Amino acid sequence: MTSLSERPTRHLQLHTEPAPRTAARSPQPAGLVSDADLLRRCRRRDADAWNTLVGRYERLVYTVALRNGLSAEDAADVTQSTFVALVDSLDRIRDEEKLPSWLMTVARRQAWRTRNLSRRTTSLDNDNTVEGTIDPLADWATVTTLHDALATLGGTCRELLLALYFEPDEPSYAEIAARFGRSIGGIGPLRGRCLDKLRVLLEDES
């Protein structure tokens, strides 16, 4: 039986100010590249790298737009706008390890603008959300930090944790095992190791 990490545990209550970078990185399988590598390749106009980035983050951006009170059509427009902003900012992104929170923040701002535009042109009897008063994602700082940590974790661990805990239809271990080409019995222990690594990353961040 493996033992708990020797580090004292902190909860997912994290500082929002920049923390010193640490060397703690999860080793990634050779076939899974980091966001920083993909951004570097995008700067060289590598369309395959762009497609990988889109595949990695389109759900996150689209979800942020939806969760900020937009219709599916407006959320799609905000998602496109966010990825165009990423193309525009490729040479100016400073902290490549925090791409998820950068995308989430851009999407959130765009969603606010879209909502405000809708308010000027339509009646919103059922919309009780007002910017600055009710946030549909009240734990915004924690959620963005969590997704940044998942990106730093990277590789199979990131994909496994997203599949297990972030998919709306909550796939079974059997489905996950088939998707990842592993035995059902191997999913639980791998999930535990991945979560433990994530916990260490988040402790280092805070």
Added chain:
Amino acid sequence: MTARPSFTELVDWVEGRLVPERADAVTAYVDTADPETADAVEWIRDFHHHARSMPLEQPPAELSARLRSVFTGLHEPQRDDDWSEASLLYDTRLGMAAAGVRSADDDGVHLAFDSELGRFVLDAVPAGSGEVDVQGMVALADSERSGIDLAFLERGTLRRAAHATADGRFDVRGVPTGVDELWLSSGGTRVRAVLDLRST
């Protein structure tokens, strides 16, 4: 009580995946309030809460395809039959009068174009050395909304990119004055406008 449960076992316990006998044993150990175990359990529960607070929705397939085409569409505009040229209606520097277009009231550049996508106006105001802030609006001829992507190019190289708001507005800060082309794309329609953003 047996040995301290592993982190993985605590995850299984929180998620209700342990067999009853082992679950009871872990419950008993957690009840001893061992600080490390208590912290681990609380962390796992926090993680579950935050993960479940925002399940990730899959975008429509059409949007996914559009997002992938954004990159090449902005970087590599193919000069083929799909493109049409925008025609200049008004340029404050040339004094070309056109109804409905406001005149210059500062040292910026004010342009109006007609195009297959619809008419669009563009104001460029100096914003420091070699740069301008650009604001504009596209009045879509077709009411069907599929979004408008804009690419500002300088001698064929992408300098800035933007996506117009739902009502057709765009706002791009710090555009190099050397930019000489603007590409507008919406759905399958693509338009090219020749630009000169220098005030003098």
